[in-house]
Amino acid sequence: MIEYRNLRVALLGGGSVGAQVAALLLEHGEELANRSGAGLELVGVAVRDLDAERTPAIPAHLLTTDAESLILGADIVVELMGGLEPARSYILQAINSGADVITANKALLATHGPELFEAAEQVGAQLYYEAAVGGAIPIIRPLRDSLAGDRVTRILGIVNGTTNFILDRMDVNGDTLENALAVATELGYAEADPTADIGGYDAAQKAAILASLAFHTTVPLESVHREGITEVTAGQVDAARKAGFVVKLLAICERIAIVDADGAETGEYGVSARVHPALIPAAHPLAAVHGANNAVFVQAEAAGSLMFYGAGAGGLETASAVLGDLVSAARRHVIGGPGIAESTHATIEVLPMSSVRTRYQITLTVVDQPGVLATIASLFSEHGVSVEAVSQSVSDGTTGSLPTATLVIVTHEATESSLASTVAALGSNDAVSAVDSVLRVEGL
Amino acid sequence: MIEYRNLRVALLGGGSVGAQVAALLLEHGEELANRSGAGLELVGVAVRDLDAERTPAIPAHLLTTDAESLILGADIVVELMGGLEPARSYILQAINSGADVITANKALLATHGPELFEAAEQVGAQLYYEAAVGGAIPIIRPLRDSLAGDRVTRILGIVNGTTNFILDRMDVNGDTLENALAVATELGYAEADPTADIGGYDAAQKAAILASLAFHTTVPLESVHREGITEVTAGQVDAARKAGFVVKLLAICERIAIVDADGAETGEYGVSARVHPALIPAAHPLAAVHGANNAVFVQAEAAGSLMFYGAGAGGLETASAVLGDLVSAARRHVIGGPGIAESTHATIEVLPMSSVRTRYQITLTVVDQPGVLATIASLFSEHGVSVEAVSQSVSDGTTGSLPTATLVIVTHEATESSLASTVAALGSNDAVSAVDSVLRVEGL
Known part of the structure; x- marks a missing residue:
């Protein structure tokens, strides 16, 4: 595990978005550090009322009603209170104390955006607000x-x-x-x-x-x-x-x-x-x-x-956008610009096609006689492939002297390797005249 | 007009994307400077063959076959040649001479990406490649x-x-x-x-x-x-x-x-x-x-x-993505991070709703008698609103003793003010029992 410099993150607001941001920060801390090049340490969550805003997602010792002290000690301030005041004053305080600011506060940006952007520009701070429009949709x-x-x-x-x-x-x-x-x-x-x-x-x-x-x-x-x-x-x-x-x-x-x-x-x-x-x-x-x-x-x-x-602005979706801004802000603290080397920070195993699980549609020409469907079905089952649906067209040809029919089989999820062995077995089965088509099914 | 520091931009490749990038850089230079906080000076376009690759979009004096000298004098190098070599060597040369690099070269990134990203990280340069996947789609x-x-x-x-x-x-x-x-x-x-x-x-x-x-x-x-x-x-x-x-x-x-x-x-x-x-x-x-x-x-x-x-990767669409990367690179040169103050660099007049031109669907209940349609049509015309389509439902009621019908009128583009005066006139016309619905039509 790599040791990173820690950046102190203060959260203002412990509502539905704040609770999700806190939970994800605490749960995925190491992953976010790998991507940011810096540890993201949640130093506190400012709320209005300690008892009313207690939530299982936020450890009790992180809650505080003293937003101003929290802001003073933070490298990055995340404003999720909503409303114009005191959100505006807190953001200005954060900017002027040298912190970068992340906000999802559309009312504030639409009303006082120019003032906030100018304050940030004066001191070289950044103001991020991907979460303000369209929830998690990057816009x-x-x-x-x-x-x-x-x-x-x-x-x-x-x-x-x-x-x-x-x-x-x-x-x-x-x-x-x-x-x-x-x-x-x-x-x-x-x-x-x-x-x-x-x-x-x-x-x-x-x-x-x-x-x-x-x-x-x-x-x-x-x-x-x-x-x-x-x-x-x-x-x-x-x-x-x-x-x-x-x-x-x-x-x-x-x-x-x-x-x-x-x-x-x-x-x-x-x-x-x-x-x-x-x-x-x-x-x-x-x-x-x-x-x-x-x-x-x-x-x-x-x-x-x-x-x-x-998706629109649900708590979890908005938290996704806030965390993306947090990683951007952290990268800027570390290397003075958007990170480029994140792809080298993690090494995840790249799996071969045989490990992929997906669904398949297989079209077969079979001999149209009693018992064929059962034969085919058990052949799938022997190879660990579960069949979701079979449709059979009317007899439509002959193979030698035998009438044939077309079967279209859609499977549940199976691995490529199971499917490949199933198709091989189908090809050598006497009841199967031809494997006409094998296509993967995605997006279900 | 604001005076900006100039950043020297070198283009490698004068094909369909390169020609579009050059044309847009030359044509929209001032606008791009306002957004970047720096002038983007196109210092040259490296091509393989001066005669074969001459295009009206690129002034002849900018063309050169000496890519290496061009790279040495550039702050930002835009690689649009495609292929693995010499693109890879040129990009490494650019990175090592301190330039930021923009590329649309998916083959190169997929093959030598880690080497290029590592070289950039070593010297603190940035590699931008929004144009490599999905043309102009920001992905x-x-x-x-x-x-x-x-x-x-x-x-x-x-x-x-x-x-x-x-x-x-x-x-x-x-x-x-x-x-x-x-x-x-x-x-x-x-x-x-x-x-x-x-x-x-x-x-x-x-x-x-x-x-x-x-x-x-x-x-x-x-x-x-x-x-x-x-x-x-x-x-x-x-x-x-x-x-x-x-x-x-x-x-x-x-x-x-x-x-x-x-x-x-x-x-x-x-x-x-x-x-x-x-x-x-x-x-x-x-x-x-x-x-x-x-x-x-x-x-x-x-x-x-x-x-x-x-849209996929047409020349113009890909150029849009390249220019977005150019503005990002320029902002980083100027303020060491993504620009935040771009909204203050330009002041464009914000127009009132009365200047907006759009199309309208107006639903009217009218007295169902000969000549009404002509009366309504000329009323639209008098107020400068052109009618695209009218549909009339069968008689469906009465006003006092007179049978009524419903007219649905779709207009061509008109200003809000023309439409408002048309609707006012409709409301006071004897042939009109009621203006039932006025809706704008978008996305046509």
Whole structure:
């Protein structure tokens, strides 16, 4: 085991995301150290109320109500409290005491982003916020870095899981808005006061963050046009479906050519950000985003159309994004830039194809006579391959004087080596005229 | 205009990607400087043959056959020659002379990646390669950074556009492999010698790169199991479709629990990487990846399922990824880490909702009598809104004593302000009983 320098990590907030981050940090510490080049030592978790916020995921001795002292001793501060204050003050304190900061706080970034980024730039600290938009879906780094050499022209984003769940219920189940909201609340997809979600406020914050990043400028939250889904009716959703459309709440960020009074393009560009329900064609990739999932569709001049898709902001998913930022921050502390040598830090055995387990579809031409199916089935079983389904087509030919049939067999998971010996045995069995096709089945 | 320090950029290779990179660097220089915090000065393009590789995109005075001198004077070297040698030697020379390196060379990375990464680590240089997998789709940064705190368990990738185009033709058009390949060649999706693509060699190189990144280890190219699509028959594709599957060439990278001789898990993990045609369920997100597009589906313990989707590796798309890496490299030169203040470098006007142009679907209840449609149509026209389609349902009610009908109108693009005045006029028109619904239409 390699000895690493330790970086002191302070967590502000012990809610659902904070508890997951703490648990993963404690559980996967060595693995994260290997990838970071530094140990990530959780030095404390600041909460408002020690008794109310006790959770099995966080050892009791790490809990504190003294956020300010915790921040002072930290190399990296992770802010997961939410809300504007005291989150803003704590982040500024952390930056000014030389720590890097990781936050998932979209409201704060959309409202006070420029102030925080400027404070960080002044002292050479970094502010990471991959978790602020789209949960675990990497969208901040792709926009900030991967597309930094391109010109983004439009973003269409499904960035609020609650409203997508509701609109999807209305579309797929024919629910009213009221019923769909009740289901979302019951399943934990909507909060007791759902205003931030169904009013479009949450999506507007994310639109401000995405537009600022994509267009390399500052798009204030108050300039984001916002409409929620409260006026969307079951009739509209039904009519949309019949016309080949789906209703989605979209965050739309656009680069727009500015026109003069006569409508002629001036050569200048402006940007706009807006959130409102919209019809999208049923064949559009965003139309297939169901349930509480999120997706961001990006169009850029050189890159063309890209889509980023995944689960919305659950506690565990958001923790994944926070931990990715933690590893990035640690790498920067260690080598002054994104790590490049992580691939050499671990050596994991590379297994041969014979160790792979997957499922198979095997098509056979067999002699069509009683008992053949049983023969074939026991042959699979003898080689340790379990059959999930067999379908037999009607007799469709002859081999010599015997009628033949086609069998299509789908297996449960089996190793490549078991499958190979099964296929070899099939090939030499008298009941089998031919092994027509062997294909692996993935993605089930 | 801000004055920046200039960084000297050397390009190795003037082919389709190189020409696009050169053109974009020269055309968008100021914009890229604003985002990078440094000017990106293209100091030369090394080619093998000055006459044969002359292109309008690259000024003649920048072309040189002396790659080694060009590398010596560069801060950033962009290698777009392809092939193992002399690309490998040039990259090592660049690293050892203190330059950062950007490459799209998947064959080289899959074969000599560890040697190059180690050389870079020795001298503190960076090696960027977002363009090596998936063209413009950001997949390297998400795996290296965003998911660095998570445990990736499986990757299913459609990483070769040529074979996806061919298999998609076979599925959608019922083509044979031979015919589909001929179409791909004719359209420029397949090269004259298509072996690297249809033999799965290209996909295997990408699988080695993805597996090494995702599992933070070294997966050598020779340990990637590889099967191409040459044995896939029209009959298999047809049978798959009837059974609810699609045949895709997948690059599959997996974390696999190691079992002992009795089949019990040892607690240790290994990894495997393989490329072969596979059946995937028609409802899987990868099944909807048509034509020459690429997509990478990633499963991780905390993040759940993610998908990254976009165009495969065309010249322009690959150039987008290269330029993103160039901006990242420049930011690191300037401030020693990923830039955070780029949002303050540019100020672009944020436009109000009234400047947004989009399309609309308007549903009206109108009095069902002759001339109403003409009245409504001219009302749209008077307000500068062009109608694309109108559909009228059968008479479905009465207003007072008059029968009514429902009109659904879809407009061409119009401004929010024109639309608002149109809707106001509709509301006060005698022929209109009610404006039932106004929805924007996006994604067309």
